[in-house]
Amino acid sequence: MDIQEVIASSDLLSIVSSTGAVLQDKGRGRWRCQCPLHNGHDSTGFSIVEGNDGKLHWTCFSGDCGSGDVIDFVMKWRDLDFVEACKYLAGEVESDPAEVRRLAEERKQKAEQEYQAAKVRLEKAIADLERAKAWEIYHQNLIDEPDKRLLWQLRGVPDAWQDIWRLGYTSDFTVWEPGEDQTWQPAWTTPTLSIPVFQPGWKISTIRHRLLNPRDPGDKYRPDRANLRSHPFVCNPATSVKGPVLVVEGEIKAMAAYIAIDDPNLHVIGIPGKKHFLNYAYLFEDADPVYILPDPDGEEAAIRLAQQIGVERCRMIQLGMKVDDAILAGLLNRTSLRRLIQYAPKVPAL
Numbered sequence: 001m002d003i004q005e006v007i008a009s010s011d012l013l014s015i016v017s018s019t020g021a022v023l024q025d026k027g028r029g030r031w032r033c034q035c036p037l038h039n040g041h042d043s044t045g046f047s048i049v050e051g052n053d054g055k056l057h058w059t060c061f062s063g064d065c066g067s068g069d070v071i072d073f074v075m076k077w078r079d080l081d082f083v084e085a086c087k088y089l090a091g092e093v094e095s096d097p098a099e100v101r102r103l104a105e106e107r108k109q110k111a112e113q114e115y116q117a118a119k120v121r122l123e124k125a126i127a128d129l130e131r132a133k134a135w136e137i138y139h140q141n142l143i144d145e146p147d148k149r150l151l152w153q154l155r156g157v158p159d160a161w162q163d164i165w166r167l168g169y170t171s172d173f174t175v176w177e178p179g180e181d182q183t184w185q186p187a188w189t190t191p192t193l194s195i196p197v198f199q200p201g202w203k204i205s206t207i208r209h210r211l212l213n214p215r216d217p218g219d220k221y222r223p224d225r226a227n228l229r230s231h232p233f234v235c236n237p238a239t240s241v242k243g244p245v246l247v248v249e250g251e252i253k254a255m256a257a258y259i260a261i262d263d264p265n266l267h268v269i270g271i272p273g274k275k276h277f278l279n280y281a282y283l284f285e286d287a288d289p290v291y292i293l294p295d296p297d298g299e300e301a302a303i304r305l306a307q308q309i310g311v312e313r314c315r316m317i318q319l320g321m322k323v324d325d326a327i328l329a330g331l332l333n334r335t336s337l338r339r340l341i342q343y344a345p346k347v348p349a350l
């Protein structure tokens with residue numbers, strides 16, 4: 001099996017189409033669609049470009065799926081290793097095992113180098129964030145313009161908690177988007193609510209911006225700057241994550257639930273979107289039990305998280321609506337939330 005042959009004879013466009021993604025032909029060898037790898041909502045968040053060598057290359061701009069060629073796509077899409085992906089594309093073709101091993105090793109090294117480079121960029125971005133104390137600047141805007149605190153109050157977060165979590169506001173956050181030439185360009189601005197995300201020990205890991213005028217209602221969050229990675233929102237970063245933990249989707253839901261439950265012994269963690277459910281299983285090493293309360297469309301991701309951290313430790317709360325909406329509508333309060341947790345059933349099988 002010749003890998004270059006596999007790439008040349010595989011049609012990335014039809015494979016992407018077969019996932020259900022609707023490709024928009026942008027002309028001159030460029031296509032856009034929503035990202036089929038993380039089921040993104042942004043209809044231009046996934047790009048396919050024809051390189052000078054005639055090969056098609058994809059990039060996910062709306063998530064953390066990365067980029068690559070047709071083999072990388074199949075590896076991520078079908079969760080296959082390199083050899084399996086080649087076989088998937090080529091059919092069960094006779095192959096030279098030594099050659100396949102060499103190429104697999106080459107890819108592994110390349111992936112490791114990319115991982116290390118991304119780690120260095122991430123560490124630099126966090127150091128910049130710490131030096132600038134950027135979240136304090138956004139928080140100061142709430143102190144200078146107290147009427148902006150209403151935006152947080154309306155989401156179930158009173159002033160005292162805005163101060164504890166150092167939440168903030170910006171009037172003109174610049175949203176960057178990939179331009180014609182695949183480099184990032186400042187594209188438009190919007191007011192935002194800023195959310196600093198701290199790890200246990202109050203160590204900053206990122207700042208998330210909730211766009212108040214998003215162009216696409218399904219695509220409402222951006223990191224403060226490039227190279228930052230999403231991290232779960234830990235409601236009580238003063239202590240390590242031990243004992244009972246409630247997991248919900250998103251920072252603002254975690255805040256609303258934590259305030260409503262009012263139990264200092266219960267950790268509440270907000271995971272930034274379904275596609276991240278699995279990336280942070282390590283956070284739950286010392287958690288027991290883990291109550292998972294997904295959005296109505298997030299049950300499958302919740303079950304997968306439970307399977308990864310051990311179903312016997314987990315309980316599932318199926319609410320049928322978003323937890324912050326239920327709290328804000330007065331349908332859930334301290335008593336009923338605690339009861340939901342107390343009687344939470346075991347995790348169903350997939």
Ligand SMILES: [Zn+2]
Nearest residue numbers: 035060063065
């Ligand atoms: Zn993606």
